[in-house]
Amino acid sequence: MSAVLQSAPFFALAAAAFLLIGSLGAGALRVFGRRALARLAPRARYRALFAVSALPLGAAVWLTAVASLPSLTALVDPSMDHCVSHGGEHAHLCFVHLPGTAMRGELVGLIVAAVAYMVCRSAGAGLGVLRASRVTRALVRTSQRDESGALVVVETARPICLTVGLMTPRVVVSRGLLAGLTPEEQAVALTHERAHAARRDALMRLVARATAALHLPGVGGWLLRELEVAAEQCCDEAAAAAAGDRLLVASTILKVERLVRASGTSEPAAFADVSVALGTCAVERRVEALLVAPRVEPSLRLAGALTVAALGAALACAEGVHHLAESALSRIAH
Amino acid sequence: MSRSGHAPLLGDLEAAVMDHLWTGGEAEAKAVHAALGEARGITLNTIQSTLKRLYEKCLLDRDKVSHAHVYRVRMSREDFHRGLLGELVQEMWHGHADAVVSAFVDLAERAGPEHLARLEALVAERRRALGQGRR
Numbered sequence: 001m002s003a004v005l006q007s008a009p010f011f012a013l014a015a016a017a018f019l020l021i022g023s024l025g026a027g028a029l030r031v032f033g034r035r036a037l038a039r040l041a042p043r044a045r046y047r048a049l050f051a052v053s054a055l056p057l058g059a060a061v062w063l064t065a066v067a068s069l070p071s072l073t074a075l076v077d078p079s080m081d082h083c084v085s086h087g088g089e090h091a092h093l094c095f096v097h098l099p100g101t102a103m104r105g106e107l108v109g110l111i112v113a114a115v116a117y118m119v120c121r122s123a124g125a126g127l128g129v130l131r132a133s134r135v136t137r138a139l140v141r142t143s144q145r146d147e148s149g150a151l152v153v154v155e156t157a158r159p160i161c162l163t164v165g166l167m168t169p170r171v172v173v174s175r176g177l178l179a180g181l182t183p184e185e186q187a188v189a190l191t192h193e194r195a196h197a198a199r200r201d202a203l204m205r206l207v208a209r210a211t212a213a214l215h216l217p218g219v220g221g222w223l224l225r226e227l228e229v230a231a232e233q234c235c236d237e238a239a240a241a242a243a244g245d246r247l248l249v250a251s252t253i254l255k256v257e258r259l260v261r262a263s264g265t266s267e268p269a270a271f272a273d274v275s276v277a278l279g280t281c282a283v284e285r286r287v288e289a290l291l292v293a294p295r296v297e298p299s300l301r302l303a304g305a306l307t308v309a310a311l312g313a314a315l316a317c318a319e320g321v322h323h324l325a326e327s328a329l330s331r332i333a334h
Numbered sequence: 335m336s337r338s339g340h341a342p343l344l345g346d347l348e349a350a351v352m353d354h355l356w357t358g359g360e361a362e363a364k365a366v367h368a369a370l371g372e373a374r375g376i377t378l379n380t381i382q383s384t385l386k387r388l389y390e391k392c393l394l395d396r397d398k399v400s401h402a403h404v405y406r407v408r409m410s411r412e413d414f415h416r417g418l419l420g421e422l423v424q425e426m427w428h429g430h431a432d433a434v435v436s437a438f439v440d441l442a443e444r445a446g447p448e449h450l451a452r453l454e455a456l457v458a459e460r461r462r463a464l465g466q467g468r469r
Binding site: 128129131132133134135136137138139141142143154155156157158160161162163164165166174189192193196201202205206231232235247250251253254256257258260261282283284287288291 | 346356438456461
């Protein structure tokens, strides 16, 4: 077996352990940082939530890279090879030396099963997204467009106002929606959707959905939900700034909600109002946020500086992280 | 709906052909080719294949008149869009469409009537307080 194949399970196990550390960090932020997040203005909250959603993957990639650094330096300069300092029974996170002892078979099986599960789950989700993309493309292709090509009008009485598409987002509205709203309200709805298109929210959500799968149970769903509310509130703020009237945006949201409700939606009745009963309805939160003055966007310099400092600190401790990872792996893997 | 039970999905040329037939009514392949094919630099055979595919997707009906098929739409544009939107809402319920769609109000979540009434009252009260007096 090649050195790469023999070493790969150790690197995979180390990455999984670092991913778990990142997941636990995100879980702790959910418990202890929820109130602080709720106090942030929508744009800052969205960025913070997106960073938290990327935390497990970021921790796995960065800490695995940091833990691999001593081995990489040994590749460049053999005199810096530190593996001779510990015995052959030690688990190696190393590109130079083969592991002295192979990993336990059941653990290798567990890693393979976990990777296979992730691949199958990603493939299933990918097929669903592909199907949804094809539906939206068929909708756009068979609808009328305005001169810019960015606004698509669907011939249906059902009130619909959407932004569809990952790389080239388009705003889709129905005749039913346009007929049910005043020109001022139409402008609010379209400005809101154009803000989604400008922010490329669909693409960002796809990335967030992929990273959310790496979180502890409950945390990923919470993150996606909060990201969605924050994105909607960002676009509400854009519409409010354009209209110069926050209450107009709030009343338009409620009017569209009434129209959709009156049109008879096709979702299973058993699910209706569940989220309202829990008091977490996005409409409720959006409208209540529009009834008060907009929050001031905080400077993100401090958060950026802290992130860079944390990354730098991990890099500075590369030798320690490497030894710690190898010691932990030795206990788990053999 | 197609035989699979899903709303039929269309490629670029299929959509253009459907758009032509929705707008202009029934037509033979030659007429569709004259309207769409020549500008796109595609052959009559390609148009004939596209019409046949749309017929197989249950989107078109056809009658043989003399030696040629005359094609006409089986469902209106509105019915076609209704099917696609229904499917989109179902995909959103399953969480698949969330990644490619943002809705002005969530299609898969409805606010309860009592919550809507409370929020509307709050907005009206705030309007009164601000003295804006919108209708």
